[in-house]
Amino acid sequence: MVDPDDGGCYWGTRLPPPAAFIPTPIRDLIREPLDEEAQPRLFNGRPCLLYPDWDYGEDWSGKYVRDVHPFCLTCQPKLTLSEFWTLVELLQRGHGHVVQ
Numbered sequence: 001m002v003d004p005d006d007g008g009c010y011w012g013t014r015l016p017p018p019a020a021f022i023p024t025p026i027r028d029l030i031r032e033p034l035d036e037e038a039q040p041r042l043f044n045g046r047p048c049l050l051y052p053d054w055d056y057g058e059d060w061s062g063k064y065v066r067d068v069h070p071f072c073l074t075c076q077p078k079l080t081l082s083e084f085w086t087l088v089e090l091l092q093r094g095h096g097h098v099v100q
Contacts, residue, residue, distance in 0.1 A: 023064045023065075024064075025063055025064060026060055026062070026063060026064060026065060026088065026092060027063075027092045029065070030085065030088060030089060030092065031085060034049065034081070035051070037051050037052070037053055037054070038050070038051060039051070039052065039073075039078065040078065040079035040080070040081060040083070040084035041073045041076040041077065041078060041079060042076055042077045042078075042079050042087075043059070043068065043072060043073055043076045045061075046059055046060070046061035046091075047059075047060045047061060047079065047084050047087040047088050047091070048060060048061075048068055048073055048076070049084075050070055050073040050074065050076075051070070052070065052074070054070075055070050056070055057069060057070040057072065057073045060084075060088050060091075061088075061091050062091075
């Protein structure tokens, strides 16, 4: 779940992922079941997931899932699961960001 271009962290360790790690592109994750704790949110026109009990957030607007600070998502508009997946699919097809 780490974008190799941003040198992100590997599930909270603040270390780069192992050299053999290959992230899964979002296009391959579309409509996969999400953890029941995931709360879809809209942040600056981007579909995101907030996991409040984990203090974790994800941005699903790019090629790969990116970490986003959960505090950025707490007061953002909620999306239904259907709205979340529709927006993710539009962005994966190259339609750009959808603004709030």
